[in-house]
Amino acid sequence: MKTATKIILAIVAIAVIAGGIIAYVYLGTQGSTTEAVTLNGAGATFPQPFLSATITTYTTQIKTNLKINYPGGGSGQGIQSFTNKQVDFACSDAPLTASQREAAPNALHIPETIGAITVAYNLPGISTGLKLTGPIVADIFLGTTKNWNDPAITILNPNLDLPDHAISVVHRSDGSGTTNWFTKYLSLVSTEWDNNVGSGTSVQWPGGIGASGNSNVAATVTTTEYSIGYIELAYALQNAVPVAALQNPKGNFVLPSLESTTAAAESLPTSGLPSGSASWESVNILNAPGDQAYPIVTPTYILLYQDLSVINGMDMNKATELLQYIWYVIHDGQQLANALEYSTLPSNLVQINEATLNSITFNGQPVPTH
Amino acid sequence: MDKKLTRDSIFQILTAVIAVSAVIILIANTIVLVTGSEIAVGRFGFGFLTGTNWNPVVGRESFGVLPYVLGTLLTSGIALLIGVPLSLGIAIFLVEMAPKAVKVPLSYLVELLAAVPSVILGLWGLFVLRFWILNYIEIPLNSYLGWIPIFSGTPFGLDFFTAGIILAIMIIPTVASVSKEVISAVPDSIREGAYGIGATKWEVIRHWVLNYGRSGIFGAVILGLGRAVGETMAVTMVIGNAVGPAAMPVTFFQAGQTLPSLIANGFLEAPNPLEKSAYVGAGLVLLLISVLINVVAHVMVTRVLKVKGGALE
Numbered sequence: 001m002k003t004a005t006k007i008i009l010a011i012v013a014i015a016v017i018a019g020g021i022i023a024y025v026y027l028g029t030q031g032s033t034t035e036a037v038t039l040n041g042a043g044a045t046f047p048q049p050f051l052s053a054t055i056t057t058y059t060t061q062i063k064t065n066l067k068i069n070y071p072g073g074g075s076g077q078g079i080q081s082f083t084n085k086q087v088d089f090a091c092s093d094a095p096l097t098a099s100q101r102e103a104a105p106n107a108l109h110i111p112e113t114i115g116a117i118t119v120a121y122n123l124p125g126i127s128t129g130l131k132l133t134g135p136i137v138a139d140i141f142l143g144t145t146k147n148w149n150d151p152a153i154t155i156l157n158p159n160l161d162l163p164d165h166a167i168s169v170v171h172r173s174d175g176s177g178t179t180n181w182f183t184k185y186l187s188l189v190s191t192e193w194d195n196n197v198g199s200g201t202s203v204q205w206p207g208g209i210g211a212s213g214n215s216n217v218a219a220t221v222t223t224t225e226y227s228i229g230y231i232e233l234a235y236a237l238q239n240a241v242p243v244a245a246l247q248n249p250k251g252n253f254v255l256p257s258l259e260s261t262t263a264a265a266e267s268l269p270t271s272g273l274p275s276g277s278a279s280w281e282s283v284n285i286l287n288a289p290g291d292q293a294y295p296i297v298t299p300t301y302i303l304l305y306q307d308l309s310v311i312n313g314m315d316m317n318k319a320t321e322l323l324q325y326i327w328y329v330i331h332d333g334q335q336l337a338n339a340l341e342y343s344t345l346p347s348n349l350v351q352i353n354e355a356t357l358n359s360i361t362f363n364g365q366p367v368p369t370h
Numbered sequence: 371m372d373k374k375l376t377r378d379s380i381f382q383i384l385t386a387v388i389a390v391s392a393v394i395i396l397i398a399n400t401i402v403l404v405t406g407s408e409i410a411v412g413r414f415g416f417g418f419l420t421g422t423n424w425n426p427v428v429g430r431e432s433f434g435v436l437p438y439v440l441g442t443l444l445t446s447g448i449a450l451l452i453g454v455p456l457s458l459g460i461a462i463f464l465v466e467m468a469p470k471a472v473k474v475p476l477s478y479l480v481e482l483l484a485a486v487p488s489v490i491l492g493l494w495g496l497f498v499l500r501f502w503i504l505n506y507i508e509i510p511l512n513s514y515l516g517w518i519p520i521f522s523g524t525p526f527g528l529d530f531f532t533a534g535i536i537l538a539i540m541i542i543p544t545v546a547s548v549s550k551e552v553i554s555a556v557p558d559s560i561r562e563g564a565y566g567i568g569a570t571k572w573e574v575i576r577h578w579v580l581n582y583g584r585s586g587i588f589g590a591v592i593l594g595l596g597r598a599v600g601e602t603m604a605v606t607m608v609i610g611n612a613v614g615p616a617a618m619p620v621t622f623f624q625a626g627q628t629l630p631s632l633i634a635n636g637f638l639e640a641p642n643p644l645e646k647s648a649y650v651g652a653g654l655v656l657l658l659i660s661v662l663i664n665v666v667a668h669v670m671v672t673r674v675l676k677v678k679g680g681a682l683e
Contacts, residue, residue: 073639076639076641077638077639099642166524168524168526173613173636174635175641197427198429203427204427204614204615205612205614206615206616207616208612208616209526209611210610210611210625210635212611212635224527224528227526
């Protein structure tokens with residue numbers, strides 16, 4: 001009896017193993033008939049909701065055999081991985097600086113979408129209606145305006161019952177393009193900020209709590225009463241966190257929205273923008289002149305190398321898949337932007353991007369883009 | 371005979387190689403940290419240790435690690451202050467008082483606490499513990515004892531205090547299980563003798579058992595301190611990640627940073643050589659602190675042994 005059981009067990013075990021091997025070989029050959037390609041990106045969390053939407057749509061409806069990873073990580077990490085050639089593409093809200101362009105020769109900028117940076121707040125009992133000006137936001141982040149019922153804030157908000165409570169400031173702890181544009185805006189509207197802190201992907205914050213990535217700043221603001229922080233608009237909407245209306249140069253208090261972002265994007269010059277291979281450092285639509293333009297709006301960039309052969313593991317097939325995906329992002333993918341409150345690219349930017357993408361090569365050979 | 375000798379010598383060589391490689395790894399680490407931090411330490415000199423700025427803005431670069439050294443010491447101090455008495459209580463209960471049926475499962479569970487990954491503790495700290503500490507400890511302490519400098523400020527739960535408590539939880543399994551072994555190793559003859567002269571249970575534990583095992587318990591505390599100083603993930607999630615002068619510890623209820631959390635937050639994406647080198651320098655300072663703790667611990671343990679002399683051996 002015992003021996004019989006052993007034999008039966010052995011047969012069952014062999015059958016299971018053999019079945020597994022057969023299934024593996026069968027599925028393996030099935031899979032290899034069309035080669036799966038994986039593209040890896042990293043960087044800015046600012047455009048991540050938009051990029052994730054394009055990735056989902058593109059890989060489920062258009063290229064089902066393609067896999068695209070975009071885990072975010074922050075613009076700082078994106079630029080770092082791009083410079084070290086660890087990723088196929090990177091995203092950064094901050095255009096490369098002169099020294100970064102030197103470290104990553106032949107880098108190309110591809111503006112992919114335009115978004116707004118909101119000033120989000122958590123005030124128990126106040127879910128809407130806070131108005132702020134740029135200089136006051138700067139004073140709050142400097143720590144010189146400490147209390148919610150500071151006269152500078154109450155005078156702008158006579159309808160709100162602002163509490164006598166200290167303001168908790170929340171900022172990014174990682175290198176961030178969102179930080180870059182937010183601090184550039186604060187430097188623009190407050191000389192005190194410009195002199196004491198300045199601007200960049202990370203700065204020495206005068207105070208407050210640090211959290212990494214747009215989503216963690218949003219989470220920290222929503223869980224910390226009496227706090228204020230800056231996050232990209234899509235994150236504010238996803239987390240249902242209230243955002244302040246900011247005063248624009250025309251004197252109007254404007255809430256961040258698709259309309260006010262688009263109004264700001266319209267101030268991008270229709271001609272004279274740099275080409276993809278030039279520096280984009282001078283392109284800036286902060287404090288845009290439109291009546292209803294939101295003041296902290298910025299384009300965000302995909303970074304690619306002019307010749308893709310510099311990246312390890314790249315081949316012509318993969319390069320083609322990469323460029324076709326990015327071609328999709330700047331064309332059909334733009335339809336996904338508005339639902340997430342990003343502004344679609346103006347046509348002159350799309351034309352510049354087309355020229356940039358068409359100039360990309362692999363080992364000197366042109367790569368088909370569409 | 372010959373064959374046995376060669377086998378033995380192979381074994382000897384193997385163990386020697388393994389032992390030496392541990393030393394080589396430490397030396398290689400130190401060399402990398404020293405050469406990697408050359409740019410920053412060379413530029414700021416002694417000011418790198420005493421400076422409070424951490425300013426990466428182009429043209430205003432200035433790096434100093436003082437706030438993070440103090441932050442590391444403060445959070446580890448809070449962890450020891452809370453964690454050590456709890457661990458000793460656990461160890462004493464398990465050895466001296468617990469009935470057998472409780473003893474085995476309970477000591478197993480305490481050791482299991484060491485298996486909880488630090489990121490899990492960090493998440494729990496961020497989403498659950500933070501609010502308990504904020505509502506039931508920080509806000510009451512702040513409103514009634516806010517005139518004491520260490521309890522002043524505006525509590526929001528992501529601060530030195532929460533980080534210290536998370537660290538206390540993390541060192542408990544280490545300190546408790548090592549102390550438990552130390553206390554179990556106290557010979558029964560000591561206890562019997564003490565009871566024999568009429569000591570109560572409390573007196574036996576207080577004057578004989580703990581006294582007898584104190585160098586071992588001190589070693590357990592140092593092991594816990596080592597863990598607290600180097601812990602990264604859980605601390606980064608709850609300490610609030612302030613930078614520069616804002617991270618200088620003034621109160622318990624303030625966002626700050628430890629050396630490991632500073633490195634975890636910024637090293638990967640440091641955009642230029644000077645900033646990167648400053649982060650490596652922070653790593654070097656952390657290594658020095660760990661070495662210092664171990665040297666002090668070693669000296670103190672041997673001194674305790676010497677003073678107590680034969681009584682301990």
